[in-house]
Amino acid sequence: xxxxxxxxxxxxxxxxxxxxxxxxxxxxxxxxxxxxxxxxxxxxxxxxxxxxxxxxxxxxxxxxxxxxxxxxxxxxxxxxxxxxxxxxxxxxxxxxxxxxxxxxxxxxxxxxxxxxxxxxxxxxxxxxxxxxxxxxxxxxxxxxxxxxxxxxxxxxxxxxxxxxxxxxxxxxxxxxxxxxxxxxxxxxxxxxxxxxxxxxxxxxxxxxxxxxxxxxxxxxxxxxxxxxxxxxxxxxxxxxxxxxxxxxxxxxxxxxxxxxxxxxxxxxxxxxxxxxxxxx
Ligand code: UTP
Numbered sequence: 001x002x003x004x005x006x007x008x009x010x011x012x013x014x015x016x017x018x019x020x021x022x023x024x025x026x027x028x029x030x031x032x033x034x035x036x037x038x039x040x041x042x043x044x045x046x047x048x049x050x051x052x053x054x055x056x057x058x059x060x061x062x063x064x065x066x067x068x069x070x071x072x073x074x075x076x077x078x079x080x081x082x083x084x085x086x087x088x089x090x091x092x093x094x095x096x097x098x099x100x101x102x103x104x105x106x107x108x109x110x111x112x113x114x115x116x117x118x119x120x121x122x123x124x125x126x127x128x129x130x131x132x133x134x135x136x137x138x139x140x141x142x143x144x145x146x147x148x149x150x151x152x153x154x155x156x157x158x159x160x161x162x163x164x165x166x167x168x169x170x171x172x173x174x175x176x177x178x179x180x181x182x183x184x185x186x187x188x189x190x191x192x193x194x195x196x197x198x199x200x201x202x203x204x205x206x207x208x209x210x211x212x213x214x215x216x217x218x219x220x221x222x223x224x225x226x227x228x229x230x231x232x233x234x235x236x237x238x239x240x241x242x243x244x245x246x247x248x249x250x251x252x253x254x255x256x257x258x259x260x261x262x263x264x265x266x267x268x269x270x271x272x273x274x275x276x277x278x279x280x
Pocket of ligand 1: 008009010012014015054102104105106107108110129130131257
């Protein structure tokens with residue numbers, strides 16, 4: 001069983017300025033719930049009860065969100081409003097939260113490497129980028145689907161989806177052999193390729209299961225695209241040494257790090273609130 005989930009959340013969220021000037025992007029709400037809480041619910045559904053968050057300056061609201069707010073809770077005690085806190089209280093009771101800062105924004109690979117102190121280097125762990133909001137009404141959440149796949153293959157797994165060719169420059173893009181319906185054994189991976197250099201239109205989204213040897217690989221990986229330490233480059237090394245799978249997940253994914261994706265997610269949640277399963 002995978003028990004730990006890492007949430008890299010050190011990014012500046014510049015696309016959401018000025019909203020993110022003093023507030024973390026991960027705290028932007030879809031309806032009344034912040035993005036990071038959706039992510040933690042998905043991780044918990046997948047079996048993770050140790051939640052490790054990579055933070056940065058100005059991210060205190062995340063820590064506060066997963067802590068008790070005495071004054072507020074005292075104020076609404078015994079009123080209808082108490083029910084609005086049921087989900088977050090349940091998460092706080094069931095999960096342990098740990099934090100460490102990424103002092104400099106050196107890329108997702110570096111952020112994940114910082115997580116070594118939190119998740120340890122002995123067991124596989126999940127990674128969720130909370131600004132990618134995933135939902136699969138009536139079925140398993142995306143991370144739970146991936147954990148089930150891990151139980152079969154015991155290797156690193158990335159969630160992938162088909163994107164239009166003119167969008168590949170925004171993603172890590174894979175190619176590989178389809179070994180089962182929607183499951184690819186990865187043989188190439190390129191971070192944010194130009195359209196003519198993309199190995200396919202299968203893009204990596206913000207859900208990973210990583211085996212712990214990834215830490216040593218990251219420590220030997222040089223900065224790549226945009227001078228950042230790219231997890232995609234480390235995963236390609238891992239794929240060449242052993243096996244990394246790309247998994248076409250079931251469900252929908254919203255890029256809530258972009259304005260269009262954020263608005264789309266808001267509308268979708270507003271219109272489908274009854275359909276969207278609550279995690280207990
Ligand atoms: P993004 O590039 O989408 O996030 O990184 P960002 O930089 O915050 O957003 P913009 O482009 O300025 O609007 C994807 C995820 O990886 C994390 C981010 O927090 C986000 O969840 N990340 C990225 C880190 O934690 N550290 C990094 O050095 C880079």
